[in-house]
Amino acid sequence: MKTVTIKSELENNAYPGRGIIIGKSEDGKKAVAAYWTMGRSAGSRNRVFVEDGEGIRTQAFDPSLIAGDPSLIIYAAVRVLDKKTIVTNGDQTDTIYDGLKSGLTFEQSLRSRKYEHDAPNYTPRISSVMNFENGYDYALSILKSDNGNPDNTLRFTYTYDAPVAGKGHYIHTYMGDGNPLPSYEGEPTPVEIKGNIDEFTDNIWNSLNENNKVSLFVRFIDIETGKYETRILNKNK
Known part of the structure; x- marks a missing residue:
């Protein structure tokens, strides 16, 4: 698969x-991780990231606007366990953390989880783990419905044993806007990683849709x- 720019x-x-x-x-010399949230509704946009120890969590910007199931928008997005850094889009961060701590693998830890319970979208759960126990390697995972069929959970894990300088892999929840929202398809997309942390951060932030x-x-x-x-x-x- 061709490596693309984050901007494009x-x-x-x-x-x-x-x-x-x-x-x-x-x-x-550096392992790189990025995670972002977007939103179309007032509830989805009512969030901020805050530091939480070595990790981060989402927090309501205005607590009075929280409606529905808060677990879908309020969760630990990043946690660190010894020489592993976990980054996900939901409360499966805690599932992976607990699983790894008890001796399960990344993939085994996620066997107890499915896509998000937000019918009719059935938003995929995307997860990653960065491992520094012997150099550096990483894995990405997606759990999603079977083309909108909630009775079947599709599970995919992608491992990268020898990360390449200046390159990363990108996975996201939706192929684009829609109603219901279409789940991500295919393998993680190879993307260029350029510049220092501030340049890389600005490149992502400035390329994301301003409204969402x-x-x-x-x-x-x-x-x-x-x-x-x-x-x-x-x-x-």
Whole structure:
């Protein structure tokens, strides 16, 4: 699959929904993670990212506007367990954390979960884990309905044993806008990772649809030392 630019990928899709990019910096020294949220409704847009220990979580910008099931919009998006960093689009972050802690693999941990219960969209659960136990490798996962059939959960895991400098893989929840929203299809998209953390962050944020973007998290992790830098951008301030 051809490697594309983040700018072209995002500017050609007004509503990719929530997205994750995992990869390696241009100089090959940093592991790179990005996660963003988007929203069409007032409830979905009523969110910000906040730091929570070594991770981040979503938080209501205006608590009075929370309606429906808050677990779909309020959750830990990033958690760190020893030499693993988990990034997901939902409360399956905790499922993966607990599973890894008890000795399960990333894939095994997600066997207990399905797509989100937001019919008729059945939003996919997208997840990732970055592993620094022996160098650096990563995996991405998507759990989704069978073309809108809620009786069948499709589960895909993609592993990357030797990340390439200046390259990452991008997975998101929706192919575009629609009613119901069409779930992501295919393998994670190979994307270029260019510049330092601020340049990379700005490139993503400025390429996301202005009306629909909500929050963005980016982290660069030194593969050798484990030290990291984090950037968080929220449209609600």
